[in-house]
Amino acid sequence: MQIISTIAQLRAWRKQAGTVAFVPTMGNLHAGHMALVHEAKKHADKVVVSIFVNPIQFGQGEDFEQYPRTLEQDAEKLQQAGADVIFAPSVQEMYPHGAQQYFVEPPPLQNELCGRTRPGHFRGVATVVTKLFNIVQPNVACFGKKDYQQLAVLTAMVQDLNMDIRIIPVATERASSGLALSSRNGYLSAEELQQSAQLYQQLQAIAADIIQGRRDFDVLEQTATAALNQLGWRVDYIEIRQANTLQKAQCTDQEIVILAAAVLGRTRLIDNLEVNLSH
Numbered sequence: 001m002q003i004i005s006t007i008a009q010l011r012a013w014r015k016q017a018g019t020v021a022f023v024p025t026m027g028n029l030h031a032g033h034m035a036l037v038h039e040a041k042k043h044a045d046k047v048v049v050s051i052f053v054n055p056i057q058f059g060q061g062e063d064f065e066q067y068p069r070t071l072e073q074d075a076e077k078l079q080q081a082g083a084d085v086i087f088a089p090s091v092q093e094m095y096p097h098g099a100q101q102y103f104v105e106p107p108p109l110q111n112e113l114c115g116r117t118r119p120g121h122f123r124g125v126a127t128v129v130t131k132l133f134n135i136v137q138p139n140v141a142c143f144g145k146k147d148y149q150q151l152a153v154l155t156a157m158v159q160d161l162n163m164d165i166r167i168i169p170v171a172t173e174r175a176s177s178g179l180a181l182s183s184r185n186g187y188l189s190a191e192e193l194q195q196s197a198q199l200y201q202q203l204q205a206i207a208a209d210i211i212q213g214r215r216d217f218d219v220l221e222q223t224a225t226a227a228l229n230q231l232g233w234r235v236d237y238i239e240i241r242q243a244n245t246l247q248k249a250q251c252t253d254q255e256i257v258i259l260a261a262a263v264l265g266r267t268r269l270i271d272n273l274e275v276n277l278s279h
């Protein structure tokens, strides 16, 4: 496995690489990322994993500085998982003019759900992923369903901008408690970790109610929000949406996703659960 930090070297490697599956990450890798690498290996001759903590997707007061940078441990894990290349550029390599001058502007979905409290976040994600796609030139790219809105934005971006890249969604990896694996779980105290599965439990409770036939989505959202707030969380949103479009779910929809973001202590966690009523 090679670790490459410049765009020029990556481009030189790419010329002789055959088909490439790409896993973009911000590092601090866990089993969720490894699942992306294992999936990637099924789809191409070579697997490239990027590790880049992208400043332009973090807002003021968010955790850009604090975000864990663990390249050495990440490299060991990726070597074991059978990745071929780590692309780990510096901020200067990715943004040589300091500020990015051209952006990929996602449609209004970028301002909903996580976008309501993270203005500019999805623009930063879409822009860096486009830059990484232009550098790595992958045939396929794997993204986790845990970041469901990100996956939706990027899937639509690839279609709308006619990028010849297949996006492969990969199921969320969970701890035995049900907590979705995330690099940000490392911010949780031992006590918060004990409590953290409550978010997923609320999603499961809503899913069970929907499967039982309830369609009063507003009430389900409000009840789960109140329950989590009562348990000491600060709920950002819990919303029931159409799985494919992320538009508000209608009572006749068959493919639904319940999405949530909530703050526990000082850590903002996100999660989601798909419900398919057609089978």
Ligand code: PAF
Pocket: 024, 025, 026, 052, 054, 057, 125, 128, 129, 147, 150
């Ligand atoms: O999901 C992430 O880790 C990041 O948003 C991504 C896709 C690597 C872009 O920086």
